Each structure stands twice: as structure tokens, then as C-alpha cells.
Amino acid sequence: MKLSKTTDRIATVYFWVMGIVIVAILAWFLIRILGDGLPHISWSFVTGKPSEMTAGGGVGPQLFNSFYILFLSLAFSLPIGVGAGIYLAVYAKKNKFTELVRISVEALSSVPSIVFGLFGALLFVSLMGLKFSILAGALTLSLLNLPVLVRVTEEAIRSVPESYWEASLALGSTRWQAIRKVLIPASLPGLITGITLVSGRALGETALLIYTAGLSVSRTFPDFNPLVMGETLALHLWYSGSSSLAPDAKEIAKASAALLVIIVLVFNLLIAIPSRILQKRLSGGK
């Protein structure tokens, strides 16, 4: 009795310490990245064109490309990922095929991005003739997104109580109606978390895009042509850190890192707010 209470108290302290440690780790990284990068961020940096030799280059086109590639890759991977997730959560009987899909998803989730890059370079860049392009990059990136989307969708839908599903079917809905009108809305908060996760990772991806999207930016800005090369912000960060000869390459790398973090932050906020409202609505709080 006494012992269990002491244990409980120790556990509580332990969890608090761990919570604080995590916050501290994250905060330390954040402060470092932002502290290093923020001083170099200016309007002309965010919107300007890059420059090879002279200082003062910007990342405007890269920023645009980042979002464009992210958007396209989600457009490809979301339907398939959510579809497969729904299949696993709802339709999948326990059979060989389901088992196969499940293992495929897990296997896919552990494929190193360099392998995706090589594969994308072969399939999209060479065989499909897309050359180094935004489209090839986005397609390859969507392969990377896919497993996370599948897992998150499945998990989100599974966490919806069985009773909703039963209730809907018992009212004569088709499975699809039950999925669309009850399961997906109820699992939306989870899904959104997943999409944010995927987006964050996609925005930060480099290894894979070097082989598929290329390191140049279009001369026009913004250029919606998906068949031109499209260096993303993360790529530019990598390039600035490993090859660029611009005199302020180091600052550009740091500023790009900070900018990326800010973007992901804004992204999170933009997505988190509606999802929180949604969650409140779902859980019955007024």
C-alpha cells in the first residue's frame, strides 16, 4: 500500500522529468536552428532568386518548389495511401493478401530514401522519360509518403469505435457510405496528424530529390510547369552546406534550415487549429 503510493509518486516525478527532458531537447534544437538562421532571414531572402557567386542570394523559387512538390506528391500518395489504409482497417480479412499488403507497407516504410531515389531515377526519370523534374521528384516522394499515410489511416480508422461502424451498416448504409460519412470524419484528427507528419518529412527530404528533382530552379517564378527541374528549399540547404561556393553559403544554409522549421511550424498550426476544433466537435464538447 505505502509502497505503491511511493512508487506512484516516483513515477509521477519521473514522467514529469521525462516530459521536461523532451521539451528541453526539442527546445534546444529549435533555439539553435532558429537562433542561427533567423538573423539572415529577410524579405529579399525569402522571395529573392538564388545566386551562385555573390552573397545575398534568396530562396524564393526553392520555397515555391518545395510546396509545389509537396502538393503534387500528396495528390498522388493521399488517395492511394488512404485507400490502402481503409482497405486494411475495414475490408481486410485475415488472409494471405492482407498479410502481404501489411508487410509491404512496413517494408516500404523502412526503405532508405536513397533507394527510393535510385528507383525513382530509374523509373520516372529514365524509363518514363520525365527527366529531372518536379513531377519526377513528386512521384518519387509520394512513394516515401505512402507507408506512413497507410499506417496512419489504418490506425486512425481502427481507433474509431466498432459501434459506429455497426450502427451505420445497420441503417442500411453501404460500407463506402459508412466509411465516408462516419469513419473518415471520426478519424479525421488522426488522419490530419498523419498528413502533417508526412508533409514535414517531405519538406525536409533531400537524398531522394537529388536524383529526381534536380538542383536548378526555373528562370520564371512561379513556374507551374511540372516538367522543369525544381530544387527545393531542403535541397538548397543541402547544396549550400555541401557544395555551394557562394560567400554566404553557410548563412544561407542556416537561414534555410530556420525557414524550413518556420514553415513546418506554420504548417502545423494551420492544420492543428481546425483539427482541434474538429476533435472538440466530435468528442461532444459544446
Add this chain to the structure above:
Amino acid sequence: MRWLFIVSASLVSVIIFSIILFVGFQGTQVFKDVSFAQLFLSTDWSPLSDTPKFGILSFLFSTLLLTLLSVILSVPIALSGAVFMAKIAPKWMRELMRPAADLFVGIPSVVYGLIGLTVLVPFLGKTFGGAGYGILPAAIILAVMILPTILSISEDAIRSLPGRLEEASLALGATRWQTIWKVLLPAARPGILTAIILGMGRAIGETMAVFMVIGNSPKMPGSLLDSTTVLTTAIVKDMGNTFYGTAWNNALYMMALVLLVISMLLIIIIRVVAKRSELR
């Protein structure tokens, strides 16, 4: 509608199989030049010597060690954090940690690597002597990188447990810790395993950040602070610069195949373990 979902699901399998086929086809070409035994049982990696040697055993060993170590470092912290967020933290703290964790998934690995290279490596070098490169800094960086993934997915799993479980336990006079340890964590096990698998997947596949801090010597590590190479960095460092179709290049594809096989094996092991513990 149903067939659409099946097609999506099949597509996932098709993709992974094409990747395995592609990597496998290219990789097995290496056996034209190198014997199976030399490749897998030798630690001698000297691609440029007059009689090139392509032994990948040390890469394999280091990959496993690094993955294991980073998961071991990360999981206890991440799980404690998940429990903290789901059940203990006051609301404001949770609302702060959640987006913060998501945020960190988005930081490019190069940035982690750079911080590792400029902060962690010199620190470890000073503290333990030597240059500070090796599996330890790589594992620490990886642990931080996969922490948010494991954290947020496990937190979801714990949070989505029906409240009646907690109620039932507390109403029996269990302390919060007992409830967490004996009821909530076991009940959330499938979700937690998913989280760990995903985190592990990222750890095995991570390249850029590891590259900058692990040292990349093609040899067995003498200690956790000794320069060594893992499969991903072995692949990435030479893939772009070796010529297509050479034994060297094919050996790199072989390593990619090995990497795929290892991660699949890990997954299968975890599934078996999970299934067994579920039956109990």
C-alpha cells in the same frame, strides 16, 4: 468502391516488389565478380585495390548495432513522453508538446547532421578522448530524430484507449502509475509497436545525418566511439560516383538489397513477437 481500395492496397505491394526486383536484379549482378562468402563474411572493403575486395560484414554489423542502440536510447524516453502527454501533462503542456513533436519530424536530416557534427562530435571527443565520431553520436542523433515519431504515434495509441479502462482501474484503488503500467500500456501495445517499427524504419534508412557523424571507416568498430560505416552511408557515399554496371556499383545495390531484407526481417520478428504476446 471496394475494388478501388484493393487496387490501392495492391499498388503498395506492387511498388515494394518493383523496388525489390530493381534493387535485387542490379544487386545480384555483383556475384559475377564476387563470391557470396566474400561479400557477406569478410570485413575487407577495398574497392580500389588491385584485387578489389567487397566485404560488407562490418557495415552489416554496424547497421544493426546502430539501429538497436538508437531504438534503445529513444524508446524509453519517447514512451515516457507519450505517457506523460497522454495522461499526466496539464493541458497547456500537452498542447505545446504535440505540435513541437510534429515540428521535429520536418527538420531535414542535414540539419541534425550538422548539429551532430559541430556540437556532439567535438563534445564526445573532448569527454571520452579521440575524435568523437562513431556509432554513439550517430545513435544519439538518430534517437532524437525518431523520438517525435515514436512519441506522437504512441501518444495517439494511449489516448485513443477507451476511458472506461482507466476508470475501471482507478475505481479499484489502483494508483495512476499502476493503471498506466498494468492496463494502459498493455492495451496500447499494438499502437506502440507500430510506432517503434516506424521509428526503426526511419533509423535504418537514415543516411545524411548519420553520414556526418559516424566516421565512415570501412571497418568493424572497436568501440562505440570508433569510426565505422553503416549500409546506408556505404551506399550513398559511392553510389553517385561509381560507374554503372561495375562490380563496385553492383555491390552497392547489393547492400541496398541487404538493407531491405534486414528491415523486413526485423518487421517479421516484431510481428511474431507481437502476435505471441497478444495471445497471452
Add this chain to the structure above:
Amino acid sequence: MGQTEKIKVERLNLHYGTNQALYDIEMNIPENSICALIGPSGCGKSTFLRTLNRMNDLIEGVKITGEVKVDGRNIYSPDTDVVSLRKRVGMVFQRPNPFPMSIFDNVAYGPRIHGTKKKAVLNEIVERSLKQAALWDEVKDRLHKSALGLSGGQQQRLCIARLLAVEPDVLLMDEPTSALDPISTLKVEELTQNLKERYTIIIVTHNMQQAARISDYTSFFLNGYLVETDKTDKMFTAPGDQRTEDYITGRFG
């Protein structure tokens, strides 16, 4: 009372994996009647009820043999449209299961998925259904609040309202009043009396009084067997089987 057979069950057997839960069930249920299913906990009442609109299809490892005919057509024949079957044979569950949406949307859910779009029509359906389920007065001011904020009893009545909104032929009710207070229970019981003019109702209940009060026929289940089915009057006064009598009078368990 209706003479035509609405539901006819023949040699129905059901296994959960290797456990048999129903044995050779034979039953006829006439149209526009109320049939009560009684029996001790775990005897298979819920299981049986769920075979009537194929809700057991959802559970993995369930094997069913035999026939269930609704309006003369075997619902387990391969050409059955399960979706339209479930629209005709609706179900209220033992535990309230409202959707995580507003009260209005819960009730409008069925009509909407079956094609009703017009706001005015929906309004009317929702109001009527909630009134039939004796819930209207309590929720009319908070129709657009989440249904999960209701108490257990209110939630169950909402589920009944939701079912009524799709106007099925047959209502399957699995202890629909076990979470209701006597007054709501009374209202729901009255409601079933009204509904049977148009619908066929099969209701699982633990409450002998309730079975006696509202049903025309009563079926007694035991350990997966249907011990006997008869007119309720007869069943409660002169049951044909000793076990039935023992059960009704509370003599065994």
C-alpha cells in the same frame, strides 16, 4: 394481427470459429407482430438477432448454415443485397451507439444516405422520429449539439429515433430499454405497440414483464437452442417445456 410470414428461419446453425453459438434454429415470425426473445445471459439471443440482418457478417470467423427468409427470400443466398436488406431490417443495439456528430445529423444520417437531400423534408423526418422515440422535448433546443453529450438513456432513445428515420420493415431491438428509465421505457414500449401496425418487431429483453406486456410471440433460448416459441399469453401461462417454466418463474440459472 398479420397472418403472412415475414421471417422464416430454417435449420440455422452458427459458429464463432470452433464454438457453436446457435443450433438448428427454426422459427416463423408473422408480419406486423412483436416477437420477444428471452433466455439467460450468453444463450445466443443477440447472436440470433444479428443473423436476421446479417450483422454477423462483420465478425471474422463466423460460419452460418441454414436459411433465413425475409418476405420469402433467403437472405443468405449469394444474390442478396446486404445493404438493402439492412435498410429493410433495421437494428437497435444493446449499447447506445450514436455517431460523433450532432443530434440532428444522427437522425438525418439514414435518410441522407438513402437519398433525401431537401432540408425541409429532413427537418420533418428528424422531428417526427425524435418524437416517436420520446426524445424530442429533451433535445429540441440542442439539435445541433453533439449527440455524445447526452446521457446513456437519451443516447439509446436517439439510436431508436435514428433507426425509425429510415422507416424499415422489420425492427430488431437488442435490449433497447435496458439503459432507459421506466418512463422512457414505457414510452418506447408504447411506441413499439404503435409501430407494429406497420412493422414487424423482434426484441431481445431480459425483462419478463416487458416480454409479457408488449409481445405477441415469445421465443425462449437456452445454450444456443431455441427451446420453444409460442403466443406470449400461452408461453407465460402454460409453457410447453419444463425448462421454459423454470426459467420464467426464476427457478434455475
Add this chain to the structure above:
Amino acid sequence: MGQTEKIKVERLNLHYGTNQALYDIEMNIPENSICALIGPSGCGKSTFLRTLNRMNDLIEGVKITGEVKVDGRNIYSPDTDVVSLRKRVGMVFQRPNPFPMSIFDNVAYGPRIHGTKKKAVLNEIVERSLKQAALWDEVKDRLHKSALGLSGGQQQRLCIARLLAVEPDVLLMDEPTSALDPISTLKVEELTQNLKERYTIIIVTHNMQQAARISDYTSFFLNGYLVETDKTDKMFTAPGDQRTEDYITGRFG
């Protein structure tokens, strides 16, 4: 019957956020007695019950004022040890909530967390508790199978067994029999009669007959107010309040 006051409630008010759910409740519950709480759905019975072992602490936004004294000590005073309070004041919920573990582990859960390690002792406790809850015969061959495979009624009895295994002082039961068949119900009712020799029991029920059958005192709730509390005999024959009479005789809703 015990004379000492086991529980004394004074000016208890409870808000869910801005909604008040309980108003100025005053109540005394003597030791070794059974007190039934009745009232229409949503009147606050469950809410009140949960204040007695501070289960409402878990819900965000709940504000409580007033005092609840158990054995003369206010359980809402800051120095109360909630954990040992809940061990003394145990609870069975409206919906069965077994843990996703084996039947044995469910029942052994309480004793284990309170320090019982010996296998033999645990075996004995589990068997005794399951027997008390009238479940032993049904599950004795599958003690190590998952509790989630039980039917609703079996699950609820398992929850009762699980509670009995920790041997609390006070049992709070929120419609514990609403998912049970009459035979199991009868057994549980009998059980409560046996238990009250040692325990104080507060039971929420929708079933007037049940309240009348088993309880010594009955409290009638309405819209968050405690209308009246009295000896059960008196309450069902000559209630002091018109509203109580109307409710008991089914005249309003």
C-alpha cells in the same frame, strides 16, 4: 441494520463546465445498509454516485463544492488519499468495462496491485469472487482466455467479481444489473443482501421492483435535485413528495 453514518453528504453542488448537474445534495447513508438511487434518465444519479469515490476528478471541467464525508472524514479535503479512498469505496459501472486481459487477470488485478503476490492466494480470491458474482460455473474452464470474449452480461458480472476481489467497504453500483438476465440479476441481488452485512452499498437502478426488493433506503433524484430520501418501505407506500409518487407510479416523464 447499522446505525452509524457511513456516508454523509452536505450541500453538494456539481458543475460540468457551466452546466450544473447536482444542486445542494444532502444525504446520510448508514453503515451496512443498501441505498437505492432512482430517478429518470439524466437526473444525475450516475454523477452523484461518482462523487462518492471522486471518479469525477477524472473529467475535465468538473467543479464540486460541499462535503462528502466517509467515516466522518471529508473526502474532498486536500489531504485525502484518493487512491486508498477508491480502494475502500469501489465501483461497478453502467457499462461493463473488463480489461483486455484474461478473466483470471481481470479479477486478480485488484489484489495484485494491492500487494498480493502468492499464486495460491490469488487463485483462491479469484475463485471466491467469481462465485460471489455468480460467474464461476460459466468461466471456470476458460479462466485464462480473454475477458473480451464474454457476453455483455458475463462481462458485467466479471466486473462485479473484480470489484469484490479488493474487498472494499462501500460498493457503488451504477445499474449493475441492467445488462443481466433475471437469473443473474437475482443472484446479484441476493449477493447484495449477503454483502450488506459487511458492506455499505449504494446502487443506481431504473428498476423500481429492484429498488423495492433489495434496498433499505431509497433516494429519488430529479433534474439534479435530491427530492427525498427515506426508508424504502415508506418511500414505496407513502412517499412524502408528490413528484416521487408520480414517478414511482409511472405517471410523469
Add this chain to the structure above:
Amino acid sequence: GCGGKEPAGNAGANPSPSPTATAQANEPDKNPEISGMVTSSGSTALLPLVKQAAEDFMAKHEKVTINVTGGGSGTGVKNVADGTSHIGNSDVEADEQYKDILVDHIVAIAPFALIVHKDVTVDNLTKQQAADIYMGKITNWKEVGGEDKPIVLVHRQDSSGSRKIIRKLILDGQEFSKEGVTQDSSKTVVEAVASTEASIGYVDTPYLNDQVKALKIDGVAFSKETIKDGTYKLYGEEHMYTKGQPEGATKAFLDYIMSDEFQNEKVEKLGFLPANLLK
């Protein structure tokens, strides 16, 4: 914005003698309005130079898009051979198997330097000392006149052009020691040497900066002059390969890179040396 000057097309089309493009089609292309897309991929060391050239060239030619990406020398050569890109950049000579189909254009000279952590007191190494250090025969700075500290080797990866050049010019083709640290780009080598005590590395001189100290070799410090007069021997050639003779925009682009304008101004500014320095 990018203000292209119309007549500047002449400069690009100006036939400038290319020292290595053996069968140069010398016919002057008078068409000032070249158009099209040129893709160039490969060596990361060469990237900044090609990117800079692309930037300049696109400013002069509104209708031409030059796409540049890295991927490594091997990838560049493979890409140009299979048609994925028009130009393959490489800092080493292409493999035998490509000799027949690819045309080599040497566009710059890349000098190398040995660099050390700033606290290292040694300023000069003989070629033999450097070789011994990198082969693992010398493992402490005190053996070459420095403090008593174990040497940390910083390498480039096996396949890197830089490493091949050091192997050829310093180690005379012998094996590198397996100890030490490997980085995958010149910049991260600088980064690693700067942050690791007692370390030594080698980089293309464009990447030299004041975070690290460049060593003299056999008493000679790196400069344009010491390279030109042959006393500083540590340098390599940068190649841009095309599949067959270049045409159209690709040719114009390569011509621009070989033009005096680019060679004399930009190449040196970026830290490389003009391709014709040694001619």
C-alpha cells in the same frame, strides 16, 4: 528579374578554341536566337561552376533553360550516356566503357590542398610525410614536428575524384589507411577538419576558408603561379562530357563555358583555374 541582352548571343556563339574537344565542329553558328533546354548532371565539386555558368548563360539567352543537378560523377556519366541529360559532369575521366560514345570537354583545373585543424602547429609536410600520414604509418603529429597528438585523418569517400587524385599524386597509388573519418563533400571535409582537433584533410581549393589551415607541400604553398610553374602538383581536371559532338544550345553553353569571358573572370573567382592554364 533576368534582363537578357539581345546581342550577347554572339558571345556565346563565338567559336573559342577548346583544347580537348577533339573533333570540334568549328563552323561558327550565326544564329543569335538559340533556344531549348540543356540538362547537366554529375560531379558535385563542379556544380557551383556549372550553376554559375548556367545563370550567366540564361541571362544572355532568354529562350534557353539550363538545368543543373548533382548526383556524383558516375551518375553524370551514366546520365549523359543513356540520354537522361545532355551533359555529364565529372572530376575524373570516364570509365573505359564510355570512351567511344562520349566526348570530353575539360573546362577547368581544380587544385587541391591539404588542410589541418587550426591548432595544428605544423605548416609544411613533405610529400612522403603526407603519404605516410594517409597510409597510417605516421599517426602522431610529433613525428612530423608538431605537438604530441594523435592524427585524425579526414578522407573523402573511395569513389570521390578528390580521393583518387590524392591517391595518385601523394600516395603513388597505394592504399589509404582505413582509420579516420570520411565525409562526402569538400565542404563537409572543411567542416569536419575545423571542428575536429588534430585533424587533417584534403579539399579542392575553391572550398578553402579561414576555418582551417592549408599546408605547404614540400615547402610550396598553393597558388596560381606555383601551379603554372609546375612546383605545386596537386590538381585535377574537370570534365564535361557530351554524347557525341554537342549541338545547338548544348554546344552554345559549352562554348560559353570555354569562352575567355567565363574562363578568365568567373572560373578563377570561384576558386578554380582556367582550363588552358597549363597549355
